[in-house]
Amino acid sequence: MSSRLTGIGVSAGVAAGPVARLASPPELPPDTGAEPDPDAATARAREALDAVAADLDARAAKASGPAADVLLAQSMMPRDPALAEQVGKALASGRSLPHAVAEAFGVFRAALEAAGGYLAERAADLDDLCHRTVAQLLDLPMPGLPDPGHPYVLLATDLAPADTATLDPKQVLAIVTEQGGPTSHTAILAKSLGIPAIVACAASRELADDVEVLVDGRAGTVDVEPDPGEAKRAVQVEKERAQAVAASSGPGRTADGTSVKLLVNLGSSAELATASEVDSEGVGLLRTEFLYLSRTTAPSVTEQVESYGAVFAAFAGRKVVVRTLDAGADKPLAFVDHGEEPNPALGVRGWRLARRAPDMLADQLAAIAEARNRHDADVWVMAPMISTPAEAAAFAEQAHALGLPVAGTMVEVPAVAIRARQVLAGCDFASIGTNDLGQYTLAADRMAGELADLLDPWQPALLELVRTTAQAGRELGKPVGVCGEAASDPLLAPVLVGLGVTSLSMAPAALPEVRAGLAARTDADCARLADIALAAADAAEARAAVAKTE
Numbered sequence: 001m002s003s004r005l006t007g008i009g010v011s012a013g014v015a016a017g018p019v020a021r022l023a024s025p026p027e028l029p030p031d032t033g034a035e036p037d038p039d040a041a042t043a044r045a046r047e048a049l050d051a052v053a054a055d056l057d058a059r060a061a062k063a064s065g066p067a068a069d070v071l072l073a074q075s076m077m078p079r080d081p082a083l084a085e086q087v088g089k090a091l092a093s094g095r096s097l098p099h100a101v102a103e104a105f106g107v108f109r110a111a112l113e114a115a116g117g118y119l120a121e122r123a124a125d126l127d128d129l130c131h132r133t134v135a136q137l138l139d140l141p142m143p144g145l146p147d148p149g150h151p152y153v154l155l156a157t158d159l160a161p162a163d164t165a166t167l168d169p170k171q172v173l174a175i176v177t178e179q180g181g182p183t184s185h186t187a188i189l190a191k192s193l194g195i196p197a198i199v200a201c202a203a204s205r206e207l208a209d210d211v212e213v214l215v216d217g218r219a220g221t222v223d224v225e226p227d228p229g230e231a232k233r234a235v236q237v238e239k240e241r242a243q244a245v246a247a248s249s250g251p252g253r254t255a256d257g258t259s260v261k262l263l264v265n266l267g268s269s270a271e272l273a274t275a276s277e278v279d280s281e282g283v284g285l286l287r288t289e290f291l292y293l294s295r296t297t298a299p300s301v302t303e304q305v306e307s308y309g310a311v312f313a314a315f316a317g318r319k320v321v322v323r324t325l326d327a328g329a330d331k332p333l334a335f336v337d338h339g340e341e342p343n344p345a346l347g348v349r350g351w352r353l354a355r356r357a358p359d360m361l362a363d364q365l366a367a368i369a370e371a372r373n374r375h376d377a378d379v380w381v382m383a384p385m386i387s388t389p390a391e392a393a394a395f396a397e398q399a400h401a402l403g404l405p406v407a408g409t410m411v412e413v414p415a416v417a418i419r420a421r422q423v424l425a426g427c428d429f430a431s432i433g434t435n436d437l438g439q440y441t442l443a444a445d446r447m448a449g450e451l452a453d454l455l456d457p458w459q460p461a462l463l464e465l466v467r468t469t470a471q472a473g474r475e476l477g478k479p480v481g482v483c484g485e486a487a488s489d490p491l492l493a494p495v496l497v498g499l500g501v502t503s504l505s506m507a508p509a510a511l512p513e514v515r516a517g518l519a520a521r522t523d524a525d526c527a528r529l530a531d532i533a534l535a536a537a538d539a540a541e542a543r544a545a546v547a548k549t550e
């Protein structure tokens with residue numbers, strides 16, 4: 001007899017299979033003091049470090065591309081003789097073996113952090129290696145992605161970027177997490193890989209390893225021990241539906257033929273080839289951070305011209321909206337003095353960074369303009385974290401002066417949505433970043449899995465701000481799109497169109513579903529759905545009320 005668990009579906013699709021859990025880091029036992037035989041303890045530490053390195057080598061052999069490189073680079077760290085030496089020192093100072101290992105990794109971690117920049121970012125890798133070594137010593141399950149030897153449904157409390165670097169879409173049939181929200185790392189990753197996923201499914205904590213489940217990423221349901229025949233049928237039905245959706249093509253339109261531009265989000269050059277093959281009208285959000293993070297000097301103008309040029313060439317004849325650098329706060333740059341910030345999400349990030357480093361923005365805009373001259377994509381630019389009409393106008397003026405004819409602003413700060421008419425009067429378009437607009441409207445840190453319900457893009461307060469912004473755009477005849485995760489939800493997309501937005505930009509894998517969702521609704525349907533969502537008391541009620549109309 002099957003039972004049903006529910007959560008928030010964040011990546012559509014149906015999959016069935018046995019579950020396997022992402023093991024949590026081991027807890028250190030109490031420190032029992034000096035080991036009776038320190039030489040034997042050092043030898044055990046060496047063996048554990050070798051075993052961890054060998055396990056990473058074995059995973060690297062099965063992986064390919066950047067994932068294999070990451071694993072191989074990681075496997076070199078435990079083999080560093082200085083690490084075993086450090087363990088020996090900690091043992092000599094009277095630590096028990098697991099604590100000596102943790103202390104040795106701690107010394108290396110501190111050295112990396114002190115080095116700053118790219119090296120400081122590797123500190124988290126050392127934590128992972130430390131956890132693995134301690135697990136090996138204590139004979140506990142290896143933390144990180146499981147490797148049961150067959151495809152599985154991945155269960156986790158939540159997924160961090162480090163957990164997912166090596167995630168193989170052929171092995172992971174679906175993802176179910178206890179925490180996380182629609183804008184969490186899990187949701188963004190699952191959508192970009194096209195893996196069905198459910199977040200905020202607290203009851204999945206109780207599932208034992210190897211239990212069979214049927215996951216429906218659209219409905220947000222996990223059926224435990226489903227009837228095998230029914231599970232197979234559900235997967236088959238979904239496969240046929242997905243094939244039909246994937247076969248749809250052409251520009252986005254409602255059933256009445258009203259145009260809604262469907263665009264893709266792009267965040268790294270690695271995604272360029274697949275993203276450009278998707279049938280879209282272009283790029284609605286080019287996140288340029290990939291050029292700046294993980295390096296110790298700013299990219300030169302020449303280097304930038306080449307990188308932007310590669311994107312413009314791949315999207316020749318289509319639109320490309322380039323967002324200027326969204327660094328600072330939680331994404332510090334090694335080559336900019338950010339100072340101390342007690343509340344980084346409210347600090348000097350995005351456009352505000354130009355207050356400290358104006359040349360960096362000027363160089364970036366000059367590089368985008370030069371790349372635009374060399375290619376025939378329809379290039380627009382926009383700035384993140386704009387807060388006032390004056391900032392929006394200053395950015396547009398600077399971009400126009402550098403030869404970029406279309407310059408707009410992201411709407412991520414509630415003040416900009418509230419004053420959308422004044423903001424749009426001074427620039428050419430707006431693109432609503434619902435991830436940050438949700439975080440700032442509901443005053444809920446976007447990384448806080450515990451607050452997933454507040455970060456849900458179906459929050460009526462957030463939708464209200466989308467309507468205010470879109471209406472201002474209509475009055476002034478200026479385009480207003482959505483480029484946050486909200487745009488990739490096929491059920492929410494018609495609601496956003498009903499609120500008045502003119503384009504939707506999303507993970508490439510989500511686009512065919514959104515196109516199909518829009519084509520099935522008339523303009524009047526979209527307007528009615530928007531009213532239904534706005535009338536709801538909260539996000540869950542809004543989603544359920546709109547889903548009921550399907």
Ligand SMILES: C=C(OP(=O)(O)O)C(=O)O
Nearest residue numbers: 433434435436483484485
């Ligand atoms: C698209 C957005 O920007 P990012 O997710 O890169 O902050 C957003 O905030 O919605």
Ligand SMILES: [Mg+2]
Nearest residue numbers: 412433435436
């Ligand atoms: Mg943002």
